[in-house]
Amino acid sequence: MLERFIQNIFTDNAGTETQAETRERLKGCFAPGATRRMTQLGMVVGSVLNKLEPAPEDTLVYASTFAESRSLESYLDSFPAASPTLFQTSIHPSGAQQGLIGRQRSLGEVFSHSGVDQMPAQSLLTALLAPAARVLLCGGEERGDWLVNYYSAQDRTFGYALALTREAGFAPLGRLALLPTEEAGLMKQSEWFDLLHQRRALDGPIALGWRLQLNWS
Amino acid sequence: MTDPLITRLKHLIVDTLRLDGVTPADIDENAPLIGSGLALDSIDALELVVKIEKEFSIKIGSSEESRQALASVNSLAAFIRARTAG
Amino acid sequence: MAGPVASGTVFLKACECLTPFGHSAETLAALLRGERALQPRSVLGREGGDLVPLALLPDRALDETAPPSWLAPVRTLLAPVNDAGWGTARRPVFVTSSNFGAGSLYAYRRSGDAAHMEYGALVNCVAWLSKQLGWHENVAIFSHACVSAHLGLLQASRVVQAGLADEALVFSFDFLSPFVSGGFNALKILNADFPAPYQARATGSIGLGDGAGYAVLSRAKGDFTISAQSMYNEMHHFTSNQPDGAGFEACLAPIAAQAAGRRLWIKGHGTGTLDAGRMESGAFAKVFPGAPLVGWKGSLGHTLGSCGMVELAISIAALRDGRTPGTIGSGAPTFTAEVALDSFANDRYDGVICASNAFGGAHAALLLSHA
Numbered sequence: 016m017l018e019r020f021i022q023n024i025f026t027d028n029a030g031t032e033t034q035a036e037t038r039e040r041l042k043g044c045f046a047p048g049a050t051r052r053m054t055q056l057g058m059v060v061g062s063v064l065n066k067l068e069p070a071p072e073d074t075l076v077y078a079s080t081f082a083e084s085r086s087l088e089s090y091l092d093s094f095p096a097a098s099p100t101l102f103q104t105s106i107h108p109s110g111a112q113q114g115l116i117g118r119q120r121s122l123g124e125v126f127s128h129s130g131v132d133q134m135p136a137q138s139l140l141t142a143l144l145a146p147a148a149r150v151l152l153c154g155g156e157e158r159g160d161w162l163v164n165y166y167s168a169q170d171r172t173f174g175y176a177l178a179l180t181r182e183a184g185f186a187p188l189g190r191l192a193l194l195p196t197e198e199a200g201l202m203k204q205s206e207w208f209d210l211l212h213q214r215r216a217l218d219g220p221i222a223l224g225w226r227l228q229l230n231w232s
Numbered sequence: 233m234t235d236p237l238i239t240r241l242k243h244l245i246v247d248t249l250r251l252d253g254v255t256p257a258d259i260d261e262n263a264p265l266i267g268s269g270l271a272l273d274s275i276d277a278l279e280l281v282v283k284i285e286k287e288f289s290i291k292i293g294s295s296e297e298s299r300q301a302l303a304s305v306n307s308l309a310a311f312i313r314a315r316t317a318g
Numbered sequence: 319m320a321g322p323v324a325s326g327t328v329f330l331k332a333c334e335c336l337t338p339f340g341h342s343a344e345t346l347a348a349l350l351r352g353e354r355a356l357q358p359r360s361v362l363g364r365e366g367g368d369l370v371p372l373a374l375l376p377d378r379a380l381d382e383t384a385p386p387s388w389l390a391p392v393r394t395l396l397a398p399v400n401d402a403g404w405g406t407a408r409r410p411v412f413v414t415s416s417n418f419g420a421g422s423l424y425a426y427r428r429s430g431d432a433a434h435m436e437y438g439a440l441v442n443c444v445a446w447l448s449k450q451l452g453w454h455e456n457v458a459i460f461s462h463a464c465v466s467a468h469l470g471l472l473q474a475s476r477v478v479q480a481g482l483a484d485e486a487l488v489f490s491f492d493f494l495s496p497f498v499s500g501g502f503n504a505l506k507i508l509n510a511d512f513p514a515p516y517q518a519r520a521t522g523s524i525g526l527g528d529g530a531g532y533a534v535l536s537r538a539k540g541d542f543t544i545s546a547q548s549m550y551n552e553m554h555h556f557t558s559n560q561p562d563g564a565g566f567e568a569c570l571a572p573i574a575a576q577a578a579g580r581r582l583w584i585k586g587h588g589t590g591t592l593d594a595g596r597m598e599s600g601a602f603a604k605v606f607p608g609a610p611l612v613g614w615k616g617s618l619g620h621t622l623g624s625c626g627m628v629e630l631a632i633s634i635a636a637l638r639d640g641r642t643p644g645t646i647g648s649g650a651p652t653f654t655a656e657v658a659l660d661s662f663a664n665d666r667y668d669g670v671i672c673a674s675n676a677f678g679g680a681h682a683a684l685l686l687s688h689a
Contacts, residue, residue: 048271051250075551080441082461087439091427094500095362096286099278102501103556103677106416107440107461112678115553121565125551125680126469130459131441137458144476165432167423167439195407223455224407274557282504294521295506296592 017143018192018228019150019179025063026212029055029172031158034085037172049117054086054104056157059174061114064153067178069120074147077111078128078138078154080204084168088160111153123147128154135207136222139193142179150179156204173208189214189231196226237309245305248283249276261305277302284308290315328475329540329689331485335531335631336395337618338373342635345618349632349643350661354617356512356525356647361503362496365428370503371512371525372494373619378528380494382421384433388493389450392530396451399487399534405454410483412470414460414490416623419443421495428496464587465549465674466490467531467626468682472547474535481537490627491530498622499526505557513590513620515613516599516657517648522592529621529628542634543689545669546576552679559597559679566601569681573671574605577685580668582606583642583658585633587675588613589620594675596653603654606671610658616647626674626682633670633686640665 029037034055042050044062053061056079069075083105090101103109108127115122124145128138142150153176159168179191200220202210210217210229217229242256245265249272259270266272274295280302281292290312292298301311334341338355339348348355355373360366363380374380378387393400403409418440426434437443440461448457460469467490474486492498502508502524511523535544552565559565584602588595588611602611614629615621621628636642644660645652652659664670669687676682 048252051252052275081439084439087423090501091424091497094424094428094496095365095367096282097500097504098282099501099504099506100275102504103275106463106677108678109556112553112556115551116555116678119554121553121568121679122551124472124549125462126460126473127462128459129440129461130444130457133455133458140477140482141473144473144480162439165435165438165442167435167442273555278505281506292506294509294511294523296521298506 016192018190019143019181020183020187021177021189021191022180022184022187023067023178024188024211025066026175026208027059027063027173028212029059031171045117052100053113054083054110054157055172056083056110056155057113059172060110060153060155063174063176064111064151065114065118067151067176069115069122069151071121071123072147073122074124074145074150075111075122076126076138076142076150076152077108078134078204079107079110079156080129080131080134081156081159081168082107082129083109084159084162085157088162110155131203132201133222134204135202136225139191139227143193148180152177152179154204169205175208175211187232189229192228194226194228195224196220198226235309237312238305241305241308244283244287245280248280259305263304265302265304284312288312288316326479327543327545328478329536329538330533330542330544330634331536331540332399332534333532333631333634334395335529335628336391337527337529337628338375341395342631345632346635346639346643349614349617349646350641352646354647355527356617356619361499365496368503369510370499370508371619372499373525373527374494375528380496380499382425382434382495384422384431384437386419386422386437392491395530396532399532400451402452404487405448405456407456408484410477410486411453411457412460412474412486412488413444413457414466414470414488414623415492416461416463416466417492417498420497421493424495424497461623462680463676464622464625465676465680465682466623468549468674468684471533471544471684475544475547478535478537485534485536487532487534488627489532490624492622492624493528494526502526507591512647513616514648515588515590515616515645516595516611516652518651518653522590522595524589524591525615525619527619527621529624531624531627531631533627533630541689542637542686544684544686546573546685548572548683550681554679556677559594563597563601565679565681566598567605569683570601570605573683573685577669581666582609582669582671583664583667584609584611584671584673585629586611586613586673588645589615598675599653599657603656609656610662611656612642612645612658614643614646616645630672630686633672636664637670637688
């Protein structure tokens, strides 16, 4: 059975906040001066992920459809004197790595997904197939600029992080399972975030061949 | 007497790396630039290299040369002087 | 602490690659002859810049066209395996890359021609490619810099081993553009010098190359197997590793446990940078003493997100051929005695460790052998 129990969950719906506003709001979540070079996505994902206290034996599954869209835009605009910082931070999975590197949190397996329609389902499948006792499933998007016009960036910023275990334990917050299905259905990243942020239940198809059962305690 | 190149480099460091809460006067020109009180790392160093190459029309070839040039503000000034002399 | 090693054997029903030399057989032959695909080229393509070592597919320029110039060679590469069923529920596709359509994004931003954007950002690029290749919706995308291919192989293995797929296609690609070469040039590791992996010299440098490859994974059919896979992520720094090299060893230790008693050779990552090359070769020598170590990026350049797949296909070609190419572009002294500069016969060996590393101190390795 492909199921895991939600032991903890944090979400951040930054919406249309600017990068400066996010930095001012979240700088206390990171070491002094650390947010100087962090992206909006890195700060939002890092702040929720850090609350789960990643440990070396955890598996991390990170999912972002458009990843570091602002770094990408700025990096492209830095040519011909290409910025090494922007090049570096534009590379997936920078959004998850920024916070983890800041706290020197090593991990075994790290899977970084991207994509649109299949991505939440695929990232869930990766999390549910991982052998680690605890899997941290996280992701997010940051609001883009000109890339939004080409369906290459999100129009809002958000982040989520869940700690998932095989055993229910004492008082899980919820349960999720993937089951095979012939029914058609799709769930994109923003819909997945809203489901988590609002703690809504779901029992329905989310990708080709997969139905998600999500229940909250 | 303050070396104008040293002063210019200190301003460049603060501006390029967006060091909030740090003034040019806070930077010790003899202290290691990387890995010391300013908490700069190798990526910061490379960002400075790009800026310096553009500002002074010089070329820094490799990561090893970057490391030597950016050992301190003083060594950076010496490097720039050597590359722009004649 | 390393991640759990993914044990349980998966068969490689097919595996092939594309480099500037051609497919795996041609590439192997060129490497055995000691040839180098890297040539000095302007780092910013038509906009000029420093001359740096790049290896592009024949007739391909650094500046991207619309549609991308790499589509036709990719179609040819995949032709032997690309039937109508890929992307259906039981035959998933895993696409892995570091840069996807970054060349098209760059071309748009420099030229203003919006035609490039159909192929530009990651999701658009894969959507377009899937349509071109006739894939259905069951396409997963992994991107983690230079260990991207390993992620696809590991997850595909798990899906197949769990009985959730009859077989899986893992496709990996990375084609150069000023976006990429400009970035590595800004990091000061892509410069005028040609790479010499694992050579102990004063300065380090890399080359970059075009690359693509695929593997078809099956539970029971194939001439070769992957019997162990491992990952470790240092999360120490974006561009440097823990100074004691422990991250490299942490990834290899679980593989060593699985490979105990076997005679192995090693296909390392070896880009040509000094610190990483020293630590990587040192870790191999410690965990697998005496195992000859080779790296081919001195010839092919670093093919970035596709390197794990490209070099897996070449390793398989080497196993078929019975000869392993040496570390082209490098000379003595090397960091360890295990570095093999010259080609050697591999029929006395039981298998190969194929390893890759990436920004952020990411490490991945797998154990490849005859079925």
